[in-house]
Amino acid sequence: MQLHQVTRVHGSKNTGVAALDNVSLTCPPGTWTAVMGPSGSGKSTLLHCAAGLDQVTSGRVLLAGHDITAAPDNVLTAMRRRTIGFVFQTFNLISSLTAEQNVAFPAKLAGLRVSKRDVRAVLAVVGLADRATHRPKELSGGQQQRVAIARAMITRPAVLFADEPTGALDSASAKTVLALLRDMVRTAGQTILMVTHDPAVAASADTVIFLADGRVVDRLTGPTTHDVAERLAGLES
Numbered sequence: 001m002q003l004h005q006v007t008r009v010h011g012s013k014n015t016g017v018a019a020l021d022n023v024s025l026t027c028p029p030g031t032w033t034a035v036m037g038p039s040g041s042g043k044s045t046l047l048h049c050a051a052g053l054d055q056v057t058s059g060r061v062l063l064a065g066h067d068i069t070a071a072p073d074n075v076l077t078a079m080r081r082r083t084i085g086f087v088f089q090t091f092n093l094i095s096s097l098t099a100e101q102n103v104a105f106p107a108k109l110a111g112l113r114v115s116k117r118d119v120r121a122v123l124a125v126v127g128l129a130d131r132a133t134h135r136p137k138e139l140s141g142g143q144q145q146r147v148a149i150a151r152a153m154i155t156r157p158a159v160l161f162a163d164e165p166t167g168a169l170d171s172a173s174a175k176t177v178l179a180l181l182r183d184m185v186r187t188a189g190q191t192i193l194m195v196t197h198d199p200a201v202a203a204s205a206d207t208v209i210f211l212a213d214g215r216v217v218d219r220l221t222g223p224t225t226h227d228v229a230e231r232l233a234g235l236e237s
């Protein structure tokens with residue numbers, strides 16, 4: 001996943017706010033990148049532009065080798081279904097469907113064949129083999145997020161976009177979810193781009209980039225919670 005000199009201006013080009021200002025970023029396969037920065041620094045805009053959910057004003061976005069900047073809607077939709085996955089703070093499960101139906105749903109939408117065995121296998125990976133027929137309201141927050149991760153795993157997306165994936169979880173569940181994300185990167189060579197406000201969560205990534213006023217102003221490789229917190233405090237002061 002690559003961003004080349006991406007600028008995103010909200011409002012008119014002359015008077016609008018540049019939520020992203022000439023951002024370049026490379027996330028190689030099998031790496032996990034966290035995006036941090038003060039409120040309003042452009043984190044969500046970066047995630048949305050990288051995932052093709054928002055259009056860039058200038059610059060280019062490459063997803064799994066494809067330039068999505070000028071891709072027509074039908075190509076973008078197909079890419080979204082097959083090449084990328086999402087994990088959100090709020091889980092976004094369908095309440096009327098069971099865990100296994102939730103896992104299978106987007107894959108089926110993408111026209112992929114998924115057997116019940118495949119679904120059960122990914123649910124087992126996230127430790128929910130015995131919850132396959134439960135509906136979201138019968139699951140804890142941590143279990144719901146693990147269903148969302150299983151749903152993102154089953155299509156084996158090249159890139160997983162995560163927006164505060166542990167934001168609604170207690171620390172034990174958060175740890176489990178972060179370990180699952182690490183497994184996706186390590187065993188399947190998937191790329192993760194994650195937005196978070198939490199330095200301890202960001203420290204699970206391989207690299208942390210820091211945004212301020214829409215620009216990449218700092219970067220840490222092999223981050224520790226302490227170093228991330230310190231850099232962030234420097235930006236927020």
Ligand SMILES: Nc1ncnc2c1ncn2[C@@H]1O[C@H](COP(=O)(O)OP(=O)(O)OP(=O)(O)O)[C@@H](O)[C@H]1O
Pocket residue numbers: 010011017018019037038039040041042043044045046
């Ligand atoms: N649809 C929009 N229209 C106009 N301005 C917008 C829009 N979306 C975002 N912005 C502006 O762009 C800038 C970056 O916003 P963004 O949501 O990307 O920041 P963020 O770092 O994710 O913030 P937070 O941590 O508070 O979620 C902000 O100044 C915001 O007000």
